[in-house]
Amino acid sequence: MDNTTIINRFNENISYLQTYQKNLFDKLVAFDNAVVNGHYQEKYELIYENGFDVVEKATGKKLYENKSEQYAQEASQSIEYSLDDNVFITGFKNDFTKEDLESCTNFKPFEYNLQGMAPLRYYMQEQAKGKTGLNKLYKFIFFGSGLGLHMESIDKKISSKVYLIVEDDLELFRLSLFVVDYSKLAKHAKLFFSVFEDEQEFSITANLFLQTEYYYNLYIKYFHTLNHSVDKLKQFHLAITSQLHLNFFYNDLLMQKLAPLENLFSDEQFLLQNITFKNTSLENKPFLLLGAGPSLQKNIEWVKEKQNSFVIVALSATLSLLEREKIKPDIIIHLDVFKAAYRHFNKVKNFEWFKDTIYILPAKIDPVITSKFNRKNIFFYENGTEYRVSSFKTYAPCVGSTAYQILLSLEVKNIYLLGLDLAIDAKTGKTHSDSHEYVKTLDTNAADDEKMSFKEHLIEVAGNTEEIVFTTPNFNTSIQSINTSTKQLKTTEQKIYNLSNGAKFFDVKSFDKEEFRHTETFECQQELYEIFLKNSSNSLSEQEYQALESQVSYAQNMQEDINGFSKKKKFSVDELKERLILLSQQLSHNDKSDLKEVYEIYCRYLLPYVFDFLNKKEMKYDKQTLLDIRDIFTKELFHIVDYYTNALENTLSIGFQKANQYKFIASLENTINFEKIKQDENSIGFLYMKENQEDTTFISYIKELSQTIPEITFKVFCFFDIDKKRAELEFESEIKKLEVVLIDNIQTIEKEVEIFIGNQKSRLDLQVAMILRKLKQIIAILFNINEKGYTVASVMERHRKNKHAIYEDPEFFGFSKDELEKWDYSIYKLLYKKYIVNLSDQTDVYRVTYFDAPKLALENEEFRNYLISILHKQALYVKKKAAT
Numbered sequence: 001m002d003n004t005t006i007i008n009r010f011n012e013n014i015s016y017l018q019t020y021q022k023n024l025f026d027k028l029v030a031f032d033n034a035v036v037n038g039h040y041q042e043k044y045e046l047i048y049e050n051g052f053d054v055v056e057k058a059t060g061k062k063l064y065e066n067k068s069e070q071y072a073q074e075a076s077q078s079i080e081y082s083l084d085d086n087v088f089i090t091g092f093k094n095d096f097t098k099e100d101l102e103s104c105t106n107f108k109p110f111e112y113n114l115q116g117m118a119p120l121r122y123y124m125q126e127q128a129k130g131k132t133g134l135n136k137l138y139k140f141i142f143f144g145s146g147l148g149l150h151m152e153s154i155d156k157k158i159s160s161k162v163y164l165i166v167e168d169d170l171e172l173f174r175l176s177l178f179v180v181d182y183s184k185l186a187k188h189a190k191l192f193f194s195v196f197e198d199e200q201e202f203s204i205t206a207n208l209f210l211q212t213e214y215y216y217n218l219y220i221k222y223f224h225t226l227n228h229s230v231d232k233l234k235q236f237h238l239a240i241t242s243q244l245h246l247n248f249f250y251n252d253l254l255m256q257k258l259a260p261l262e263n264l265f266s267d268e269q270f271l272l273q274n275i276t277f278k279n280t281s282l283e284n285k286p287f288l289l290l291g292a293g294p295s296l297q298k299n300i301e302w303v304k305e306k307q308n309s310f311v312i313v314a315l316s317a318t319l320s321l322l323e324r325e326k327i328k329p330d331i332i333i334h335l336d337v338f339k340a341a342y343r344h345f346n347k348v349k350n351f352e353w354f355k356d357t358i359y360i361l362p363a364k365i366d367p368v369i370t371s372k373f374n375r376k377n378i379f380f381y382e383n384g385t386e387y388r389v390s391s392f393k394t395y396a397p398c399v400g401s402t403a404y405q406i407l408l409s410l411e412v413k414n415i416y417l418l419g420l421d422l423a424i425d426a427k428t429g430k431t432h433s434d435s436h437e438y439v440k441t442l443d444t445n446a447a448d449d450e451k452m453s454f455k456e457h458l459i460e461v462a463g464n465t466e467e468i469v470f471t472t473p474n475f476n477t478s479i480q481s482i483n484t485s486t487k488q489l490k491t492t493e494q495k496i497y498n499l500s501n502g503a504k505f506f507d508v509k510s511f512d513k514e515e516f517r518h519t520e521t522f523e524c525q526q527e528l529y530e531i532f533l534k535n536s537s538n539s540l541s542e543q544e545y546q547a548l549e550s551q552v553s554y555a556q557n558m559q560e561d562i563n564g565f566s567k568k569k570k571f572s573v574d575e576l577k578e579r580l581i582l583l584s585q586q587l588s589h590n591d592k593s594d595l596k597e598v599y600e601i602y603c604r605y606l607l608p609y610v611f612d613f614l615n616k617k618e619m620k621y622d623k624q625t626l627l628d629i630r631d632i633f634t635k636e637l638f639h640i641v642d643y644y645t646n647a648l649e650n651t652l653s654i655g656f657q658k659a660n661q662y663k664f665i666a667s668l669e670n671t672i673n674f675e676k677i678k679q680d681e682n683s684i685g686f687l688y689m690k691e692n693q694e695d696t697t698f699i700s701y702i703k704e705l706s707q708t709i710p711e712i713t714f715k716v717f718c719f720f721d722i723d724k725k726r727a728e729l730e731f732e733s734e735i736k737k738l739e740v741v742l743i744d745n746i747q748t749i750e751k752e753v754e755i756f757i758g759n760q761k762s763r764l765d766l767q768v769a770m771i772l773r774k775l776k777q778i779i780a781i782l783f784n785i786n787e788k789g790y791t792v793a794s795v796m797e798r799h800r801k802n803k804h805a806i807y808e809d810p811e812f813f814g815f816s817k818d819e820l821e822k823w824d825y826s827i828y829k830l831l832y833k834k835y836i837v838n839l840s841d842q843t844d845v846y847r848v849t850y851f852d853a854p855k856l857a858l859e860n861e862e863f864r865n866y867l868i869s870i871l872h873k874q875a876l877y878v879k880k881k882a883a884t
Contacts (some may be wrong), residue, residue: 133617138216144228148180260363295419421502
């Protein structure tokens with residue numbers, strides 16, 4: 001072959017790499033510079049003797065032994081469309097039975113990871129029985145490029161859509177640029193190069209390859225040249241096991257997206273994103289972050305001894321250990337919302353030990369857990385959601401890296417880490433301290449085992465106190481997260497010290513506990529609480545309400561996309577694949593929608609199975625089969641969007657109604673007098689909020705009163721739609737004339753009724769009654785069950801003992817002392833004898849106050865005005881006494 005052709009090919013490849021593979025181009029430029037400047041001595045020489053070959057200069061050994069073309073042909077012939085060898089399986093290879101399918105119906109919506117995917121998996125499994133071969137290899141990997149002739153030969157045979165080309169030897173790859181026309185290969189396939197990459201670089205490249213046209217991922221075939229290391233095969237396997245959709249299912253993500261909604265409108269405190277300890281006395285205090293790694297258990301006595309010299313920030317998994325060792329953390333941080341993690345809290349014997357501790361919790365946590373804590377000490381942050389514009393948000397994958405991110409964001413100057421090992425204990429093989437719910441013992445001697453697991457496979461990383469330690473891919477994700485947080489958040493003023501015998505972190509100093517010389521002890525709980533309270537919010541802004549409404553709109557747009565996909569009645573296999581790809585792109589297009597990630601994980605998991613089913617050798621696909629695939633696939637898509645929009649709409653409804661309650665309370669501060677408009681019918685009203693609903697004596701009284709005066713309309717005032725429905729169920733069979741009214745201001749009560757009945761036990765009712773009495777427009781009665789059992793005569797002793805206001809100052813109420821004496825110092829006779837002529841010492845005061853007086857006030861305008869005046873004076877007297 002002439003040199004001109006070879007040089008031209010090299011130049012064309014260089015031009016292609018410079019344009020489309022810039023990182024690889026830069027490596028080649030750096031290599032050439034190293035050779036020119038004498039920093040690197042070339043090891044190989046490219047020769048052409050009946051074909052291309054490579055000679056190793058030091059030994060004279062030829063890579064192909066003059067048989068490069070033969071090798072390329074044999075490599076091509078070795079590639080088969082079966083699943084017997086040289087194949088990565090990127091999904092779960094589990095079969096489903098009818099029993100599995102039926103058991104899925106026993107779960108609540110989205111409770112079980114596979115309940116939404118099992119029907120389609122089972123259908124395709126049954127349709128494809130006995131069909132294991134593949135029609136086409138859509139994605140392919142070359143481990144070892146050599147001179148690349150085998151890649152050209154294999155490509156001619158399989159013509160894949162996406163290739164990953166892996167070569168650890170940069171010089172050898174450079175020689176392949178003279179032999180293989182990569183620019184030509186790139187015209188019909190997407191190319192990913194991993195050339196001279198370390199483990200971290202390869203992880204990024206492997207993930208990009210897996211993400212590209214992921215629907216062809218289920219079975220990925222590969223060719224491995226014998227002279228190339230097997231390390232990258234193992235690393236690629238790890239990249240597969242680390243994929244998000246294989247470790248975090250779409251149903252879990254959906255439920256975690258929706259879980260914070262319960263706390264959005266419950267008056268809970270959400271930390272603000274700009275919270276900081278800067279310019280406070282806490283800024284320079286040493287903070288000790290306690291994780292649940294093996295190092296904590298080994299150093300627990302030291303922590304006990306030094307606990308008053310630190311602000312202690314503990315992960316929730318450490319609580320039972322800290323309780324047992326009598327160590328009080330100042331702050332507790334939690335993240336995991338899976339049920340297994342809640343056992344950390346269940347192990348605590350008495351939460352009284354932590355009564356003064358600040359809890360920093362994810363907004364998605366179950367209220368069952370928060371009920372265990374001192375509510376005023378709970379502060380929420382968001383993780384994976386953005387419901388509140390100004391809330392503090394974290395994006396770390398585990399509680400340890402989350403807590404680390406929080407401390408960096410608070411601008412704490414001195415952070416000490418203990419128990420944040422993120423590695424296996426060298427002696428015991430344990431992953432965590434014994435108190436941790438997920439503690440496991442792993443065999444470090446089995447680190448090279450071919451069976452790989454995200455949470456159990458062992459890999460080597462740099463150690464904090466040792467040169468090398470073993471960790472898992474799961475822990476390694478957290479290590480990378482901590483390193484990223486350090487690079488992005490750590491300031492020049494911050495110093496971080498790692499006391500753990502685990503993994504090494506970027507820009508974190510290894511530290512021996514014996515070096516700690518801080519002897520000052522201090523109390524910080526009150527200051528911590530005040531800073532957190534000052535930098536938190538318990539209500540949504542108008543902008544945040546609108547953002548929630550936008551989420552509903554985004555979801556409805558997605559529903560329209562799914563509707564469009566589900567309507568077509570006929571299509572070929574290729575058309576179905578194209579429409580599935582288009583739909584998956586549409587569902588993941590809107591970066592602002594929370595459903596985007598849910599649908600991405602659903603599609604990432606399920607579409608590879610669908611596309612594999614549509615790629616079966618000797619498989620025939622009739623019209624009904626393709627329609628069934630479409631319908632089963634979209635059924636769960638509809639289920640997701642319906643569940644999500646219903647949850648959001650219900651939350652918005654509660655939110656807007658909660659706003660009714662806030663507006664109503666605000667209206668109490670801005671009450672004004674206006675002329676009462678006479679209603680066509682007399683009516684009595686009362687508030688139907690939670691505390692009144694739960695007071696059975698109050699509800700029973702209302703029902704009894706309505707039966708005493710059935711001709712009167714009873715108006716039930718509610719803040720929430722759900723309360724409105726409850727009121728209708730509670731009273732519609734008991735009250736003849738019933739109206740249920742949504743309310744957001746006190747003026748509605750003043751306009752709508754002649755009598756307001758409040759509950760003496762309710763603070764809100766007390767406040768409303770006092771205001772209505774001052775306004776002097778309607779009668780405001782406060783029901784008190786303690787009046788029951790008294791007669792006019794027997795209640796006098798109680799009035800004397802409690803120094804009734806009329807005894808104290810009868811003139812204020814318009815009575816003289818002579819009148820009081822005339823009625824034997826009986827308050828009831830003084831007030832009611834003129835209007836209730838049959839009133840006697842034996843009269844039941846409960847009956848008079850809560851039945852006879854309201855009835856008479858509705859029948860007799862003079863008595864009505866008289867009672868309004870008396871109650872008005874009573875309210876003024878209370879105000880007068882409070883002032884003095």
